[in-house]
Amino acid sequence: MTQAQGRLETAAPAAIELRAISKAFGPVQANRDIHLRVERGTIHGIIGENGAGKSTLMSILYGFYKPDAGEILVGGRPLTIADSQTAIRAGIGMVFQHFKLVQNFTVLENIILGAEDGRLLRPSLSKARGVLRRLAQEYELNVDPDEVVENLSVGHQQRVEILKALYRQADILILDEPTGVLTPAEADHLFRILEGLRAEGKTIILITHKLREIMEITDTVSVMRRGEMVASVRTAETSPEQLAELMVGRKVLLNVQKTPATPGKPILEIRGLRMADAAGVERLRGIDLTIRAGEILGIAGVSGNGQTQLLEILGGYPEKGSTLSGEIRMNGVPLPVAGAACNAAERRRQGLGHIPEDRQAEGLIMDFAAWENVAFGYHDAPEYGRGPLMDRDAIRRDAEGKIARFDVRPPSCDLAARNFSGGNQQKIVVAREIERNPDLLLIGQPTRGVDIGAIEFIHKRIVELRDAGKAILLVSVELDEIMSLSDRIAVMFDGRIMGERLPGDTTTGDLGLLMAGVDAAPQTQDPPSREP
Numbered sequence: 001m002t003q004a005q006g007r008l009e010t011a012a013p014a015a016i017e018l019r020a021i022s023k024a025f026g027p028v029q030a031n032r033d034i035h036l037r038v039e040r041g042t043i044h045g046i047i048g049e050n051g052a053g054k055s056t057l058m059s060i061l062y063g064f065y066k067p068d069a070g071e072i073l074v075g076g077r078p079l080t081i082a083d084s085q086t087a088i089r090a091g092i093g094m095v096f097q098h099f100k101l102v103q104n105f106t107v108l109e110n111i112i113l114g115a116e117d118g119r120l121l122r123p124s125l126s127k128a129r130g131v132l133r134r135l136a137q138e139y140e141l142n143v144d145p146d147e148v149v150e151n152l153s154v155g156h157q158q159r160v161e162i163l164k165a166l167y168r169q170a171d172i173l174i175l176d177e178p179t180g181v182l183t184p185a186e187a188d189h190l191f192r193i194l195e196g197l198r199a200e201g202k203t204i205i206l207i208t209h210k211l212r213e214i215m216e217i218t219d220t221v222s223v224m225r226r227g228e229m230v231a232s233v234r235t236a237e238t239s240p241e242q243l244a245e246l247m248v249g250r251k252v253l254l255n256v257q258k259t260p261a262t263p264g265k266p267i268l269e270i271r272g273l274r275m276a277d278a279a280g281v282e283r284l285r286g287i288d289l290t291i292r293a294g295e296i297l298g299i300a301g302v303s304g305n306g307q308t309q310l311l312e313i314l315g316g317y318p319e320k321g322s323t324l325s326g327e328i329r330m331n332g333v334p335l336p337v338a339g340a341a342c343n344a345a346e347r348r349r350q351g352l353g354h355i356p357e358d359r360q361a362e363g364l365i366m367d368f369a370a371w372e373n374v375a376f377g378y379h380d381a382p383e384y385g386r387g388p389l390m391d392r393d394a395i396r397r398d399a400e401g402k403i404a405r406f407d408v409r410p411p412s413c414d415l416a417a418r419n420f421s422g423g424n425q426q427k428i429v430v431a432r433e434i435e436r437n438p439d440l441l442l443i444g445q446p447t448r449g450v451d452i453g454a455i456e457f458i459h460k461r462i463v464e465l466r467d468a469g470k471a472i473l474l475v476s477v478e479l480d481e482i483m484s485l486s487d488r489i490a491v492m493f494d495g496r497i498m499g500e501r502l503p504g505d506t507t508t509g510d511l512g513l514l515m516a517g518v519d520a521a522p523q524t525q526d527p528p529s530r531e532p
């Protein structure tokens with residue numbers, strides 16, 4: 001146990017205490033001799049680089065994995081947590097990064113599903129409705145109990161997950177990266193809820209990569225590095241810089257370093273792009289955008305306002321059954337917006353790279369090894385071929401280089417994509433797309449779930465690509481990321497561009513208004529081209 005941990009101990013039994021927990025997956029030691037004490041009625045943050053072992057540790061606490069060694073005490077009593085039912089009975093609730101809700105069930109059905117009296121559906125439903133109403137009032141967790149989950153926003157789905165845990169009378173709530181998919185307003189609301197739960201005496205464990213959140217809401221914070229717990233400190237006694245250094249083992253630049261852009265000729269020109277989905281709902285209502293060589297255009301917006309559709313159309317895979325119109329030109333050449341000629345492979349051949357928003361569904365083949373994923377989408381590239389055949393050795397050599405340069409951990413070519421941690425999966429996709437040196441790079445949520453050391457690295461590589469004269473379209477729900485990386489910012493709302501701003505001339509408040517559909521200030525003009 002570290003000295004710092006010793007300082008945090010009090011006489012009362014801790015809500016959770018982990019003693020000497022270890023867990024290996026084959027050769028990977030995911031957790032090594034972990035000690036952790038979380039006091040009752042506190043919010044405890046857990047931070048650490050991608051692959052540091054945070055999710056594994058929480059999965060052990062929730063009964064998903066059996067530790068190889070060590071002891072867990074809940075409320076001072078030793079407990080063997082063989083499965084999640086045991087964890088739930090011990091008052092532990094978990095809100096996962098990827099929610100576990102049944103999409104075509106209602107909120108109410110999801111909440112009672114798996115709860116002890118779930119077999120008796122009707123009495124449970126009426127009882128649950130009452131409990132839900134009380135919980136919703138008490139913690140400002142308003143959701144319509146009869147709404148089908150798939151119709152809820154991500155923020156509301158998360159509320160259902162929290163309500164589900166509270167319905168099961170959780171005293172200890174573990175949240176794994178809860179704000180990764182939330183808008184800033186939703187994240188604020190979540191924090192108010194967590195503070196309310198703490199005031200009730202509940203204990204919260206919060207896994208996050210965002211040091212701002214750690215500083216804002218936690219009482220204590222533990223830092224993991226390479227499977228070990230390297231520090232536990234009081235939040236009031238530390239700083240973001242110190243935490244960053246503890247996490248990564250070196251000093252980290254928390255701000256993007258870049259010189260002003262020198263935009264050249266237009267690379268991407270979009271005129272009057274409209275799209276209606278298969279159900280006839282208009283998702284894009286006439287988009288006009290230009291991105292020039294050597295500039296990063298950031299698109300800010302609450303997710304669900306057409307950014308995903310825009311990226312998919314540009315990437316060459318519009319939603320099935322959708323109706324499209326408008327013009328897209330890349331390097332002056334018209335690109336087909338619909339039909340068979342609009343496809344991702346063709347776009348790649350024309351010099352377009354794409355880091356999709358959903359790395360697991362679109363960026364990777366999860367059961368394929370890392371080396372195969374490095375070639376995914378580019379398997380017909382000349383350097384991967386030997387006559388008509390694929391040259392496996394050449395692909396593997398290339399993959400090894402990319403894995404080393406992007407510090408993918410573990411640095412194993414043969415590990416299946418699904419067995420890398422979320423952030424390392426993202427690094428594989430980013431390495432593949434950036435190192436192709438595309439004329440136009442589409443980037444959706446590049447640093448979602450990625451640790452600060454890797455964010456620093458990915459941002460640096462994006463800026464280098466810009467400085468090499470490439471055009472970059474960045475979509476991110478992280479306003480900080482948009483503000484620090486973009487040369488120009490466009491805000492999307494309800495399928496339209498609400499306005500454009502230069503980062504130096506705007507504030508997060510101004511952008512927030514535009515994101516909510518309110519245009520309070522005059523728009524900036526397109527920046528003057530420095531084209532010779």
Ligand SMILES: Nc1ncnc2c1ncn2[C@@H]1O[C@H](COP(=O)(O)OP(=O)(O)OP(=O)(O)O)[C@@H](O)[C@H]1O
Nearest residue numbers: 025030050051052053054055056419420421422423
């Ligand atoms: N089922 C598994 N099989 C093999 N290796 C695994 C498995 N689950 C996790 N690992 C490995 O264990 C290590 C710890 O992973 P874990 O998901 O706990 O990290 P993390 O700190 O939560 O990372 P992130 O911040 O990226 O989510 C990683 O090296 C990961 O590749």
